[in-house]
Amino acid sequence: MAQKAAKSLAVRNTGRLKQTHLITLAIHAVFLLFRFTLRRSLSLKRYVFLSAPALAIEFYMERLARPTYKADGSLQRAGEDLDAQGLTEFMWDILYWTWINLILVVVCGNRAWWLYLVVPSYAIYAAVTTASGLKAMLGGMSGAGGEAGPQSKRQVKMEKRGGQRVAYR
Known part of the structure; x- marks a missing residue:
């Protein structure tokens, strides 16, 4: 019963790594x-260049998650x-x-390599939206004498009346 969670994690990792390696082997094969047979026009340079990150990630995951005995x-x-x-x-x-992407390149040809740009494009989009959201959030926190943002109608009315008054009893 000792280390039951660790043993189940080891079994799950081993199975998932085996499945990942078999799928990768099949798709690359x-x-x-x-x-080398039917579609000689497929670019081998692009294949090596664009498959290298995924193969490096798979190697890293192998080193990281493979259980040792x-x-x-x-x-x-x-x-x-x-x-x-x-x-x-x-x-x-x-x-x-x-x-x-590799499957799409086999089916559609070399033009499908352009679809690989979706990953860095999404990363740039996520970074920009995160940075702009962070900037807007931090901009509201600054007390540098400027307006904190647009005021609601209720806030404008209160300012015309002379501000918010506190009633003591």
Whole structure:
């Protein structure tokens, strides 16, 4: 019963890594088979350049999440959770998008490589919207004598009457 969560994480990681490696192998094999037989026009330079990040991410995930065992067969380290939020989730998105893109290149041809620009475009969009939201949030906090933003009709009426009054009883 000891380390039940760690053992289940190790089993889950091992299965998911095996599945990921098999899917990657199949998709890359199909691409290369088409490239060297039926569709010789597919760009090998773009394939190497645009598949390298996904292969590096897969290697990193392998190193990060593969469980290690002691010589007697007991679990030494379960590995990191592959279902974690944040950066791990983003790495899965890049891996999935690379798989989708390779399939689209095989089906549609070299013009489908342009779809790979969706990932950096989305990253730039997310960074800009986050920065502008942060700027707007911090702009309202500054007490540098300027207006804090547009006033409501009620606030304008209160100012005309001479401000808010406090009634003491």
